[in-house]
Structure formats: structure tokens, C-alpha cells
Amino acid sequence: MEPRIALDAMSGDHGPAVIVPAALHVLSTNDDIRLVLVGDQNILNEMVGKQPDHIKRRLFIHHTTQVVAMDELPSSALRNKKDSSMRVAINLVKQREVDACVSAGNTGALMATARYVLKTLPGIDRPAIITALPTIKENHNTHVLDLGANIDTTSEQLFQFAIMGSVLTKAVDNISNPRIGLLNIGQEEIKGNENIKEAGRLLANSNINYIGFVEGDDIYKGIADVVVCDGFVGNVALKTTEGVAKMISHYLKQEFNKNILTRFAGLIALPVLNSLRHKIDPRRYNGASLLGLRGIVIKSHGSADILSFSQAIREAIIEVKKNVPTRISDQLATLLGEKRRDG
Amino acid sequence: MEPRIALDAMSGDHGPAVIVPAALHVLSTNDDIRLVLVGDQNILNEMVGKQPDHIKRRLFIHHTTQVVAMDELPSSALRNKKDSSMRVAINLVKQREVDACVSAGNTGALMATARYVLKTLPGIDRPAIITALPTIKENHNTHVLDLGANIDTTSEQLFQFAIMGSVLTKAVDNISNPRIGLLNIGQEEIKGNENIKEAGRLLANSNINYIGFVEGDDIYKGIADVVVCDGFVGNVALKTTEGVAKMISHYLKQEFNKNILTRFAGLIALPVLNSLRHKIDPRRYNGASLLGLRGIVIKSHGSADILSFSQAIREAIIEVKKNVPTRISDQLATLLGEKRRDG
Numbered sequence: 001m002e003p004r005i006a007l008d009a010m011s012g013d014h015g016p017a018v019i020v021p022a023a024l025h026v027l028s029t030n031d032d033i034r035l036v037l038v039g040d041q042n043i044l045n046e047m048v049g050k051q052p053d054h055i056k057r058r059l060f061i062h063h064t065t066q067v068v069a070m071d072e073l074p075s076s077a078l079r080n081k082k083d084s085s086m087r088v089a090i091n092l093v094k095q096r097e098v099d100a101c102v103s104a105g106n107t108g109a110l111m112a113t114a115r116y117v118l119k120t121l122p123g124i125d126r127p128a129i130i131t132a133l134p135t136i137k138e139n140h141n142t143h144v145l146d147l148g149a150n151i152d153t154t155s156e157q158l159f160q161f162a163i164m165g166s167v168l169t170k171a172v173d174n175i176s177n178p179r180i181g182l183l184n185i186g187q188e189e190i191k192g193n194e195n196i197k198e199a200g201r202l203l204a205n206s207n208i209n210y211i212g213f214v215e216g217d218d219i220y221k222g223i224a225d226v227v228v229c230d231g232f233v234g235n236v237a238l239k240t241t242e243g244v245a246k247m248i249s250h251y252l253k254q255e256f257n258k259n260i261l262t263r264f265a266g267l268i269a270l271p272v273l274n275s276l277r278h279k280i281d282p283r284r285y286n287g288a289s290l291l292g293l294r295g296i297v298i299k300s301h302g303s304a305d306i307l308s309f310s311q312a313i314r315e316a317i318i319e320v321k322k323n324v325p326t327r328i329s330d331q332l333a334t335l336l337g338e339k340r341r342d343g
Numbered sequence: 344m345e346p347r348i349a350l351d352a353m354s355g356d357h358g359p360a361v362i363v364p365a366a367l368h369v370l371s372t373n374d375d376i377r378l379v380l381v382g383d384q385n386i387l388n389e390m391v392g393k394q395p396d397h398i399k400r401r402l403f404i405h406h407t408t409q410v411v412a413m414d415e416l417p418s419s420a421l422r423n424k425k426d427s428s429m430r431v432a433i434n435l436v437k438q439r440e441v442d443a444c445v446s447a448g449n450t451g452a453l454m455a456t457a458r459y460v461l462k463t464l465p466g467i468d469r470p471a472i473i474t475a476l477p478t479i480k481e482n483h484n485t486h487v488l489d490l491g492a493n494i495d496t497t498s499e500q501l502f503q504f505a506i507m508g509s510v511l512t513k514a515v516d517n518i519s520n521p522r523i524g525l526l527n528i529g530q531e532e533i534k535g536n537e538n539i540k541e542a543g544r545l546l547a548n549s550n551i552n553y554i555g556f557v558e559g560d561d562i563y564k565g566i567a568d569v570v571v572c573d574g575f576v577g578n579v580a581l582k583t584t585e586g587v588a589k590m591i592s593h594y595l596k597q598e599f600n601k602n603i604l605t606r607f608a609g610l611i612a613l614p615v616l617n618s619l620r621h622k623i624d625p626r627r628y629n630g631a632s633l634l635g636l637r638g639i640v641i642k643s644h645g646s647a648d649i650l651s652f653s654q655a656i657r658e659a660i661i662e663v664k665k666n667v668p669t670r671i672s673d674q675l676a677t678l679l680g681e682k683r684r685d686g
Contacts, residue, residue: 185578216582239559
């Protein structure tokens with residue numbers, strides 16, 4: 001079966017101007033998928049324009065009349081935007097018209113709507129946001145969750161995040177037994193709060209490949225495949241990463257632009273700098289999953305460009321092909337079965 | 344009066360091998376200070392060796408017999424290491440033999456000992472760890488606290504951190520009215536927990552220059568002079584920063600070492616890369632303050648080298664000259680007075 005993906009075509013900082021070209025790009029490089037653009041058909045039809053047959057027959061437009069604003073409150077989106085591109089894209093997942101949806105819309109509204117429409121998997125209290133980050137190890141990513149869907153998480157929720165992260169990483173990165181670390185701070189005696197300690201105990205007694213506490217810098221060392229944390233902490237870690245990377249890149253540019261000599265050096269070093277840029281390009285890591293739902297929902301960065309949004313669509317394709325939600329359910333059922341036998 | 348600083352000469356990853364040369368370096372570049380090396384006099388005397396008179400008369404050795412191990416539990420250090428270089432250096436602050444102390448020893452033990460010996464200032468529940476971080480703005484730092492001394496902080500404690508951070512930044516960076524941001528995450532409806540919201544209300548009603556919530560990436564944007572957060576979150580942000588910076592520097596080196604052409608490019612670009620390295624060199628930012636104590640205690644990174652430890656000593660000198668603890672007390676007294684009038 002060809003994976004079918006719905007795209008919330010009206011959301012994000014750039015809306016259809018980025019999402020339509022990204023859809024066309026992904027269709028032209030993936031023969032075996034179908035995409036549904038959800039949004040205003042007048043705008044979308046015009047943007048799609050004339051396309052060759054092999055693209056056209058796999059691209060559909062689903063008309064909707066509303067858009068969720070980037071700063072709209074989740075509660076308002078839920079109440080007042082029942083015909084929004086975001087809501088309808090998620091409805092299509094619920095109705096099994098598509099296998100997944102991708103949105104660059106506002107995270108709070110997307111999470112609330114997805115949770116309301118799709119519901120969580122049995123055994124999961126709350127969905128979590130997960131993404132891959134690059135590490136110092138060649139061809140290795142660390143998946144980090146939760147990135148901001150939940151604050152004040154309980155030990156049981158952290159444990160559920162670990163299971164979901166393990167299943168996703170196994171499926172997406174083909175790692176047979178992903179190493180799971182719990183994000184903590186370094187001081188022995190006050191190490192973590194009770195929730196984290198208890199989550200550590202739950203993980204140590206499970207069939208998860210739990211490697212213990214890790215610290216913020218370990219995210220980038222490649223010593224864990226999944227790092228589990230509260231959403232507040234994960235969000236700060238992610239945003240801090242963005243801030244540091246931008247600052248370094250700013251100073252790099254500034255230093256190379258200082259005078260004619262440094263500009264010459266910059267010219268010589270350009271291929272190397274481009275190669276570095278490619279390696280840590282955040283666009284290559286776009287596409288966070290909302291894990292724990294009865295369906296696949298991928299969140300793209302709001303400011304995503306074409307390359308970046310295409311990557312988010314690709315993430316959706318992989319999760320569909322690997323059947324991530326069913327795998328999470330199965331793993332949970334196994335673990336809950338184990339628990340029942342143990343108790 | 345010449346500032347007198349005690350150095351815990353036996354702690355840190357390198358102990359006296361780094362701390363003695365750093366002390367000599369700082370003495371040779373600062374005419375108006377005195378340093379006390381606290382530790383084993385046999386080792387220290389030998390390491391100091393022959394020195395010119397203008398150095399010798401400002402360098403003192405205070406003999407102690409014990410050392411707090413880098414992985415020693417704070418409770419064990421408190422109980423069993425009463426003649427440790429760390430404890431005695433702090434005792435000298437308490438006894439007003441010196442104006443400040445600097446230690447590269449283990450953070451937990453240093454914090455516990457400093458708190459036990461010196462006590463907190465009136466109106467301060469718990470001390471906090473603060474350090475300066477570089478930003479995208481030329482010649483601007485953001486001070487961030489708490490970096491790991493406190494977890495599960497209350498709104499009142501966050502408020503106290505803001506006051507302490509404001510006073511320190513005013514004193515150290517000569518900023519007349521530092522802009523204070525509260526670290527939070529970006530989603531409107533679940534924005535922060537109750538503690539953070541309440542801390543925001545307390546700050547909005549104070550004479551602090553409170554600019555509202557900021558996110559992780561804002562630390563490096565230079566839009567706030569002080570960023571206030573819980574110690575768990577601050578520690579993760581700091582460690583994440585270290586991890587990202589190391590990863591980027593690793594890939595930069597790797598890319599320039601790929602082949603003979605890139606190595607040539609690296610050679611040409613070397614002055615530029617060195618200038619960048621200097622700009623964001625973490626050693627230039629070494630020296631975190633333990634704020635809120637009745638005395639000045641500076642924590643150096645455990646792995647500090649000579650340049651780096653010298654910077655921590657310089658931080659101590661500035662805080663002594665600016666009389667930071669007294670300023671914090673005064674500011675607190677003013678604010679508490681205001682509150683009483685308001686209530």
C-alpha cells in the first residue's frame with residue numbers, strides 16, 4: 001500500500017508558498033506515496049498549476065475554509081476552527097483516509113487538536129514531542145523527548161516516554177536495542193527530583209535498554225540513542241541548542257567578513273564551511289513526531305523552508321512504513337503484560 | 344584596601360599544578376591584591392618556588408591536611424573534611440581573614456560547605472549559582488542563574504534569584520538597570536508552571552527591570568542581561584550549550600582535516616578560526632558565583648586550566664571590589680521595605 005499523507009497546507013510562517021513546492025518535490029522523488037493538500041482549493045490549485053501526469057495522479061486537494069493562526073490559543077482552535085486545514089488534516093488521519101499528517105502550524109493547537117481527535121494509545125497518559133538531533137558520532141542521532149508538550153511530568157509518564165522513544169528509534173533508525181538515558185543534572189546528592197529517580201527505577205526494572213542518567217552535553221555525545229526528559233526541560237535544551245548554534249554561526253560569518261584578508265580566507269574555506277553547515281543543518285532534522293497518539297502526526301518547524309518541510313514529510317513516510325503507533329501499542333501491551341506477571 | 348582572596352589550591356581536576364601558576368599569573372598582572380593558597384604546604388611551597396619580592400610579599404600559604412574528592416558526597420565532605428583546603432578556604436572568608444575564596448572543587452560539596460559555614464543573607468532562602476555566557480551582541484553577556492544549586496524552586500526563590508542576578512550584573516557589568524527575563528517555554532496555554540507565572544507576577548510588581556518570559560535561544564540573543572530559572576533547567580541549558588559547542592568545534596576540525604585541500608584552507612583560515620575560538624572560549628567565562636551567601640565564593644570549572652582559573656580569580660576580585668553581598672543585602676532590604684509599605 002502506498003503511504004498517503006495529508007499536509008496542513010495553510011499553516012506555518014509561509015503557508016502554501018513553502019508547503020506546495022515541498023509536496024511537489026517529495027512526490028517527484030518518491031514514486032510510492034500520495035499526498036493530500038488540505039486547505040483553500042483556489043489558492044492550492046493555482047499554486048500547484050500544471051503538473052505532469054505521474055505527479056498529478058498522486059496529489060489531491062481537500063478543500064477547507066479556515067486556518068489556525070500561529071498565535072491562536074489551542075482552546076480557541078479547538079472550539080472555533082473545525083474546518084481549519086489543521087483540524088481537517090487530522091480528521092483525515094482519524095477517518096483512515098490518510099496514514100499520517102504533517103503540519104507547520106502552532107504546536108499547542110496541533111497537540112490539543114490531535115489529542116482531541118485521535119486520542120492517545122491505550123497505556124499512554126499524554127502524547128510527547130520527539131525529534132532527532134545530530135551527535136558527534138558520524139551518522140548517529142539522539143532522539144529527545146518530550147520537547148514541550150508536557151510540563152511537570154510524573155515518573156510514570158517519563159517511563160512511557162522512554163518506551164515510545166525506544167520504539168520510534170528502533171523503527172526509524174534501525175537500531176535493534178536503543179540505549180535510553182534519563183536527563184538529569186550532575187550533582188550526586190541532589191540528583192534529580194523524586195520523579196526522575198522513580199522513573200529510573202521503573203526503567204531499570206523493564207526490558208528497556210536503560211543506560212542511566214545523562215546530562216545535557218551527553219545529548220550531543222552520541223552515548224544514548226534516546227534522551228528522556230520533562231517537556232519544559234526538553235524545550236529549553238532544544239531552544240538553547242538553536243541559540244548557541246546561531247551565535248557560533250553569526251561569529252563565524254562576522255570573523256570571515258572582517259577585512260579583505262579574512263574574506264579571502266573565507267572564500268578558500270567555503271567548501272569546508274558548507275560541508276559543516278550541511279552536517280549540522282537544522283533543516284535536515286525537521287519533523288518532530290507527536291508520539292503516543294492513535295495515528296501519526298508530524299510537526300514541522302513553523303519557519304520551515306521547502307527543503308525543511310520536505311524532510312518533515314519524509315519523516316511521516318518512514319513512520320507510516322514502519323507502522324510506529326502499532327509498534328508502540330504492542331510494546332506497551334508486552335510491558336504491561338510483564339508487569340502483571342511480576343506483580 | 345587590597346582584596347585578599349583564598350584559593351582552594353588542592354581541588355579541581357589538576358589541583359596545585361594549575362592553581363599555583365594561575366595565582367602567580369594573577370599576582371603578576373594585578374598589583375593590588377593578595378592571594379592565600381590553602382592546602383598542603385610542602386607541595387605548595389615547592390610549586391611556588393623562588394619568586395621575586397613583589398610577588399612573594401602578596402602570596403601566602405595556609406597549611407591544611409585534607410582534600411575533598413571530586414566525587415565526594417557533600418554530606419561526607421561536611422562531616423569528615425573539616426581540615427580540607429575547601430573548608431578552610433571558606434572558613435577564612437567567614438573569619439574575615441580574606442574577602443573571597445575560589446575553588447575548582449566539587450560543586451555539591453562547595454555549595455553545602457559554603458552554606459553551612461557562611462549562611463545565607465537575610466531574606467535569601469537558598470544560594471544560587473550564576474555565570475556569564477556570551478551573546479550575539481558584541482561585548483555583552485547574559486548572566487544565568489540558577490545553574491544547579493536548587494531544584495524545584497518556588498516562585499519566591501525565583502524572585503530572590505532575580506534580585507541577586509540584577510545586583511551582580513549591575514556591579515560586575517556596570518549596567519545601570521539590568522533587564523531580567525524569566526526562562527519559560529513558548530506554548531501559550533501551558534506556558535510554564537504556576538511557580539514561574541507567580542514569579543513573573545512578583546517581578547512585575549517590583550522595582551526590578553523585568554522584561555517578561557524568555558526562551559532558551561534568547562540566552563544567546565543578548566535581549567536580557569539576566570535570565571532566571573530553576574537550577575535543574577539552568578544546569579541542562581548550560582550543559583547543552585557545552586555539548587553543542589563541542590560538537591560544532593569537532594565537526595569544524597574534522598572538515599578542515601579531511602584532505603590536503605581542506606587542510607590548506609584550514610591553514611589560511613586559522614587566524615579567523617582562532618579569533619572565533621577566542622570569542623566564545625568557555626575559559627573566558629569561567630568563574631561562577633555562589634550568590635546569596637554572607638561572603639563571596641567563586642566556583643571554577645573542575646577542569647580549568649591556568650587561563651581559566653585566573654579568570655575565576657579575577658571574578659572574585661571584581662566582586663570584592665564591588666562589594667556584591669552587601670549590595671544584595673541592601674537591595675533586599677529596600678525591596679522588603681517596599682513590600683511592607685505596599686502591604
